[in-house]
Amino acid sequence: MMVTSQAIVALASRCAAAARSMESDLNLADSRLGDGDTGTMLARLLTAVEATAACGNLGETFRAMAKAASGSTGSSLGTLVSAALLAMGRSCGDRASLPLTDLSILLKTARDEMLSLGRSELGDKTIIDGLDAIAISVEACTRPDEIASAAMSAAQDAIQEFRGRPCRVGRARLWPERSMELDDPGMLALAAIVQAVGTKDS
Amino acid sequence: MMVTSQAIVALASRCAAAARSMESDLNLADSRLGDGDTGTMLARLLTAVEATAACGNLGETFRAMAKAASGSTGSSLGTLVSAALLAMGRSCGDRASLPLTDLSILLKTARDEMLSLGRSELGDKTIIDGLDAIAISVEACTRPDEIASAAMSAAQDAIQEFRGRPCRVGRARLWPERSMELDDPGMLALAAIVQAVGTKDS
Amino acid sequence: MNKFMNSPSNYVDESLSGLVAAHSDLLRAGQTGRTIVRRSGVRRGKVGIATGGGSGHLPLFCGYIGHGLLDSCAVGNVFEGPTLQSCVDAIDMADGGAGVLLLYGNYGGDRMNFEMAAKMARVAAVRSVLGTDDVASAPRQERQKRRGVAGLVLAFKTAGAAAEAGACIDDVTRIAEKTVASTYSIGLAWSGCRLPAAEAPLADMGSNEVELGIGIHGEPGIWRKPMGPADALVDEMIERLVEDRGNPGEGGRAVLLVNNLGATPVDELYIAVRRAHEVLTAKRIAIAQTFVGSFATSMEMAGLSISICFVDRETEPLFIAPAASPFWRVQ
Amino acid sequence: MNKFMNSPSNYVDESLSGLVAAHSDLLRAGQTGRTIVRRSGVRRGKVGIATGGGSGHLPLFCGYIGHGLLDSCAVGNVFEGPTLQSCVDAIDMADGGAGVLLLYGNYGGDRMNFEMAAKMARVAAVRSVLGTDDVASAPRQERQKRRGVAGLVLAFKTAGAAAEAGACIDDVTRIAEKTVASTYSIGLAWSGCRLPAAEAPLADMGSNEVELGIGIHGEPGIWRKPMGPADALVDEMIERLVEDRGNPGEGGRAVLLVNNLGATPVDELYIAVRRAHEVLTAKRIAIAQTFVGSFATSMEMAGLSISICFVDRETEPLFIAPAASPFWRVQ
Ligand SMILES: Nc1ncnc2c1ncn2[C@@H]1O[C@H](COP(=O)(O)OP(=O)(O)O)[C@@H](O)[C@H]1O
Numbered sequence A, B: 001m002m003v004t005s006q007a008i009v010a011l012a013s014r015c016a017a018a019a020r021s022m023e024s025d026l027n028l029a030d031s032r033l034g035d036g037d038t039g040t041m042l043a044r045l046l047t048a049v050e051a052t053a054a055c056g057n058l059g060e061t062f063r064a065m066a067k068a069a070s071g072s073t074g075s076s077l078g079t080l081v082s083a084a085l086l087a088m089g090r091s092c093g094d095r096a097s098l099p100l101t102d103l104s105i106l107l108k109t110a111r112d113e114m115l116s117l118g119r120s121e122l123g124d125k126t127i128i129d130g131l132d133a134i135a136i137s138v139e140a141c142t143r144p145d146e147i148a149s150a151a152m153s154a155a156q157d158a159i160q161e162f163r164g165r166p167c168r169v170g171r172a173r174l175w176p177e178r179s180m181e182l183d184d185p186g187m188l189a190l191a192a193i194v195q196a197v198g199t200k201d202s
Numbered sequence C, D: 001m002n003k004f005m006n007s008p009s010n011y012v013d014e015s016l017s018g019l020v021a022a023h024s025d026l027l028r029a030g031q032t033g034r035t036i037v038r039r040s041g042v043r044r045g046k047v048g049i050a051t052g053g054g055s056g057h058l059p060l061f062c063g064y065i066g067h068g069l070l071d072s073c074a075v076g077n078v079f080e081g082p083t084l085q086s087c088v089d090a091i092d093m094a095d096g097g098a099g100v101l102l103l104y105g106n107y108g109g110d111r112m113n114f115e116m117a118a119k120m121a122r123v124a125a126v127r128s129v130l131g132t133d134d135v136a137s138a139p140r141q142e143r144q145k146r147r148g149v150a151g152l153v154l155a156f157k158t159a160g161a162a163a164e165a166g167a168c169i170d171d172v173t174r175i176a177e178k179t180v181a182s183t184y185s186i187g188l189a190w191s192g193c194r195l196p197a198a199e200a201p202l203a204d205m206g207s208n209e210v211e212l213g214i215g216i217h218g219e220p221g222i223w224r225k226p227m228g229p230a231d232a233l234v235d236e237m238i239e240r241l242v243e244d245r246g247n248p249g250e251g252g253r254a255v256l257l258v259n260n261l262g263a264t265p266v267d268e269l270y271i272a273v274r275r276a277h278e279v280l281t282a283k284r285i286a287i288a289q290t291f292v293g294s295f296a297t298s299m300e301m302a303g304l305s306i307s308i309c310f311v312d313r314e315t316e317p318l319f320i321a322p323a324a325s326p327f328w329r330v331q
């Protein structure tokens, strides 16, 4: 099985549906130390992304998605996601498909772009830590169901791992103590979306 | 027994105490169709008035009270009360005392001044209707206890009499229908103060 | 509903002290310190304009003292008329030798005190014009009974510009009367305000209710309903204003004022502005100017009012004449 | 907490339509319609100043476009940074050939988008200065991490005046940096606000609570306590600002800004002004000017912020230079 533009568009649709269904939960998570908009923003961003049609190659598809994403918001998380989509597009170039075994590399490209734009590091307790865990967990996977279950556990484990650790970037950075007890809304969003999407797949 | 400056100052003190104790009830009554300040305003006005020292004659005492009253507020009711005090002072002139039997005439002076300044008429359902009822009820009284009980019933009866009748001046004029079911805050205030003061007397 | 204050009894005086500390063009004056005047005084030969009213409505009333607007203001307690003495002082201190116009809202206490004060003041030529723009507060046939709300500010502007330009007392009065007579306002609110000395808010509304026609002291309005879409609410407000104008309701030129009653987000005021422009344009009413912001508030009341003032060749230019007060500047 | 709107998804665009309808000097422009510019464009040879940020803070950000202030603004959704394209357009449309200063608040989304946009824009000389005035948002040693709040407006004023007067991009940048570095702000709120798409208010407080140091998006502050007397609260706010200045905390000249976070009665702002003047005077800090009103809001949040900007011979005159934007006029 291969990663194709069609597969990515279908995946985006399922992410969007998942995000819409947990809009208020994610807002609530962000309202604790942030500004309470993570859920609304993600639902809007992914709804814009899912409306993108599959293009002739992966690069174009990702770029079109990045454009839709960046047109929908300028929030921190949304901007990081847009930049990640753009970077993945750049890395795919004009290829029409990608073997599943390249997924990990693609996710690492996204991760590195986000770290650079966000001026953050692994360990800062952000969505990027969740993404990093997923990217590593799927390194050796070859089948969709393997990927789904590895990603679900990795995202979930990352949340556990960061409990008790302070948040070092984003709005929550300003309250290291309080942020120790709270899960990062970006990591929560990633895990919940992966969970919703992965459950259907496995 | 005579009406003296000392007696008036003592009476003002009791009115003030009564007004303070029912501040929030009167605010509530005024909030239904008005702006909710009758109680606070009256408590402030009467507290200013009670601080007036008795002067050499009734005219001066009333004028000093009028000044204290008018310095404390410019609300409709407060201004009417100030004008009434001033008119009573004018009518007493330099007399040091007044027989109780002149009380009715004095109250009618106040009533007429209020009607003229308020551009209102008897029957408009205002504090002046209460005052008019009291002024008439004490016409034939000669003893303090007679006056107290006549005034208490008159003020109370006036409220009853005006139930079902619309308010025609002041803020509540704009809702004739709604004002039919509600007692006028000014009449309520007068009756409650007379009740509190009169009960001690009789 | 919290109040940011030290004590209810100091609410007004401390606020006035802050006002004159911030705006050095203004002074607390008169026997009571409750009369606010221009530090520079009234130019000799200029018609003076005095106003007054209760506190809790800032910028109304004393925020409009300054060049091209008002000369003095008598300041009452929250939602109470100004005291007699403060009115006397306001009239006397607005005197530049050419007469004084008293321009204030139609409320019992304000009227009684200004009328008595006019008799006591030293000024010979005193005229009075009362704001009566709130269409929700009495039927059209009883216009003179109506309350004055945000639309009064538009009369400050036109009369103030005329006075600053050297018009005589008769003309300044006529301009003020014309402006008041051409101004129609209506309020809408979805949360009330709290008097400093009170425990509960005035006009307390359910969390999803909205009230049309509410007064700037929380006096009850025309109806209370569940909150609806902004456009439908603006439509009804404008409809009532234009209808009240009588025949012909449509056509003409007007100044539009979308006023914050206190706690409305500015973004939401502009949502109203957008729709008001659409509706007025459809009614062939040309919008000469639009003013948006907090012009006449009711402390922390959440809501807005819309005022329309029909203009003619005489009044329209007065709206763009220069003015400089703490809250309203026109260059 | 009701919202006056048609739908959450149209909140910002309808509000912007109202804004440009009311203020004909402003235009919605760019590919997204989310870039607001001066209708008259940028004077050739003038340094352009572009800003941007989330909606819900009006007059911040786009209310300050105009003579002596800003040239363009990228407008994001409520409490979200502006999109990349709107930033690119804002930069390009602020270009008068003499370089463009990006002057905005220190928030992740805003920074990322403006940084990417600066690389994509056609303008050669682009500089950036980020507002970091909120002393409650990070310790003094990490000043560069602090959020930008109302004090940013003071940098709009000084940098805008310098640009209007013909200063070069280096000087305009230096003035903005100096103003930001001399500005200390802190917020206080007693009731939160509601995002258009949310059901519950952000930073919901108990009916008698007050929070010090709260951010303009409801980000948590330093403490939450029962509401106390106004003077004590102002004392603590000023104390924290002056202390943050370091050595010498006292003395000098400063501009004071008492800003309404949204729903605070104007009377109550002046109660704060009065006390702020007392306390600053006691600390031998001379007040060059006082600004009071809604400068940077958080929709219907009830509260206020105090900003102090220490001035010198170069920056003080810039505060009285003429300016004309929808929300701030200086003559
Ligand atoms: N600089 C950053 N680097 C990495 N991740 C970030 C950064 N800033 C924010 N995030 C992530 O974004 C999430 C917040 O997203 P969102 O609420 O949309 O942003 P905003 O703070 O702009 O409202 C955080 O929980 C965190 O995971």
Ligand SMILES: Nc1ncnc2c1ncn2[C@@H]1O[C@H](COP(=O)(O)OP(=O)(O)O)[C@@H](O)[C@H]1O
Pocket (backbone or CB within 6 Å): B030, B034, B035, B036, B037, B038, B041, B074, B075, B076, B077, B078, B080, B114, B117, B118, B119, B120, B125, B126, B127, B128, B169, B170, B171, B184, B185, B186, B187, C079, C080, C081, C108, C109
């Ligand atoms: N014009 C008037 N003539 C007679 N009585 C009046 C008039 N206006 C008001 N009142 C009386 O005053 C009362 C309201 O007093 P108050 O609440 O102090 O005045 P305001 O309406 O100025 O807030 C009314 O209940 C009525 O009895």
Ligand SMILES: [Mg+2]
Pocket (backbone or CB within 6 Å): A030, A034, A035, A036, A037, A038
């Ligand atoms: Mg957020």
Ligand SMILES: [Mg+2]
Pocket (backbone or CB within 6 Å): B030, B034, B035, B036, B037, B038
């Ligand atoms: Mg009342």
Ligand SMILES: [Mg+2]
Pocket (backbone or CB within 6 Å): B035, B037, B075, B076, C079, C080, C081
């Ligand atoms: Mg009153």
Ligand SMILES: [Mg+2]
Pocket (backbone or CB within 6 Å): A035, A037, A075, A076, D079, D080, D081
């Ligand atoms: Mg945000």
